[in-house]
Amino acid sequence: MDKLRIVMNAILTIVVIFVCSLAALNFFSAPDRPGLFGYKGYTVISGSMKPTLEVGDYIVIKEIPFEKVQKGDIISFYQEHTLVTHRVIERNRDYLQTRGDQNNVNDLIAVTKANYLGKYQFRIKQLGRFLLWMQDPLVYSLIMAAIALRIAVLLLFKK
Template sequence: MKNEALKENIKLIGSMIIIGILLLYITFQLFIPDMTVRVFGFKPYGVLTQSMEPVIDRGDLVVVRQFELDDAEVGDIITFRTVLPETGTEEIVTHYIYSITETGGNTVIKTNRYFDEDDTPFADTWILTEDQVVGAYWFHIPYLGYITQFVRSPFGIAAVIVNIGVITAIVILIKKGKPEEQQKVEDTKEE
């Protein structure tokens, strides 16, 4: 009986630690998203365009890790913040490094989208500094970006909150029913 109680306590503590880490991660994502990669070592992004196909498809989830300029090379994939000339809005983009140059004591990074081996890559119109780079490409998961985009939408947020409420209610109801069932089983054994 003591072993069972110990196992339950260990499970409870483990669950609380995992929930605490997830809540901390979500808090970072909501309030200081630029620090997420530095603190946790990774951060996921949904890919919104076809600019990296067929290597990374629209709707894939790209996971980036800490960017180290000293280790960066032409051809590496990076994720960065830039203002899109077409819309004038700041967006998160994932492209290849086209060039890394020193200009007036500052490092300038140019990027390019995916090109076939037969094509000549052309640099994007934007010029980046190191502080605009969010992270270096680590890996990607096909189609999972669609799910993250849904969860970030108002409808997705509402769906998640409702589902958490329903699951919590089910767990509470199940736990309330357990002592009664155990008492019935014990009463049956005594007879």
């Protein structure tokens, strides 16, 4: 029984650390924040980058200098107050031309240093769906209650 408890505590600890890390990354990913160690995370909400990125994927971008972005890179940027993640198809000195992999036409607005956010680093498939689900107030309340209950049990039954 003690081995099972040790394993369950280890699993719970890993889950709590993972969830707290994601929460911190999301908190620092707001437009007016610097990111977490230069990284920001976002959930893909459109199919414009299929099959490379799917709706519900969680992507992590890094703040790479605008001048280092190359043709073929996937970048995130703001287009009229909307976050967009598309592939660079043309690189000029002052701007980037982008297009979604699923789209037949280029984006109407070129990306400049002013609206550029960062370069795509990696994705975690479908984690974004889970994070959106966790933002539901009822689900969030249940998760917080479960964590509080677990802490209370640990404190009450500490040997």
